[in-house]
Amino acid sequence: MKIRLDSVEKRFRSARGDELVALSRLDLEIGAGEFVCLVGPSGCGKTTLINLMAGFDRPTAGTVQIDGHPVTGPDPDHIMIFQDYGLYPWKTVLGNVLFGLQAKGMKESEARERANAYLDLVGLGRFAGSHPHELSGGMKQRVAIARALAMEPSVLFMDEPFAALDAFTRLRLQDEVLRLWEEKRPTVVFVTHDLDEAIYLGGRVVLMAPDPGRVSKVLTVDLPRPCDRTSDAFATYRRELFEEFHLVHREAAGEVAYSI
């Protein structure tokens, strides 16, 4: 078992001193090489949960383990990709991808070879000498993906990585991420607001509910991937997830239903 959360609780204290339960007694197991998507209404604790798994924060109670070891801080083998790309603007595209490899102490020639190979993999080999400001949002996110994958991490955390992108780029990058996942098989935890994206990418979709943040439902998506978004099977999963999502919303809004 790759990632395991047992009775995880996370409390925050607001500026006014009130205590907020962001996550309550949450149990979850994610297998090695799985692709799991986290969805749920705003404020249900998705980012809090992924931050705990990535070691950016510690639970108030309960345990978070990866490969049987408690997570006590960030690990170079467990990499996070953020929505805002996090590229160094003063470095070239190649320089951005090289940075982590050099920091790891990899031999220069080997690092360059690997960085170029990953840039080719995301279709940006020709832009190795460009700077981030010369690229579109989708291209920047592909650099961030190449940079993360070049480290060949065993776990990849992605927090709404495509949220800022247009629909067309988003669909393309979904296919790219799936292809790269099939090739390298890292364990992927992917936060999204987009239920279709979650079904398309995730072998399992974890639906969370707020107040307090918890797992409301885990849906196993048994489709060959990449799957056909227009198929009846996809529509069936979609209906099931949307129905659950409405239930969670209704609960969160005090029994008042509204559409998304």
Ligand SMILES: Nc1ncnc2c1ncn2[C@@H]1O[C@H](COP(=O)(O)OP(=O)(O)OP(=O)(O)O)[C@@H](O)[C@H]1O
């Ligand atoms: N550092 C913090 N201090 C105080 N409260 C926090 C902190 N981080 C998160 N929270 C609170 O914890 C709850 C969960 O936040 P979180 O960002 O994990 O939700 P989310 O599901 O990722 O939301 P969104 O979909 O809007 O990004 C929210 O009520 C938020 O206000």
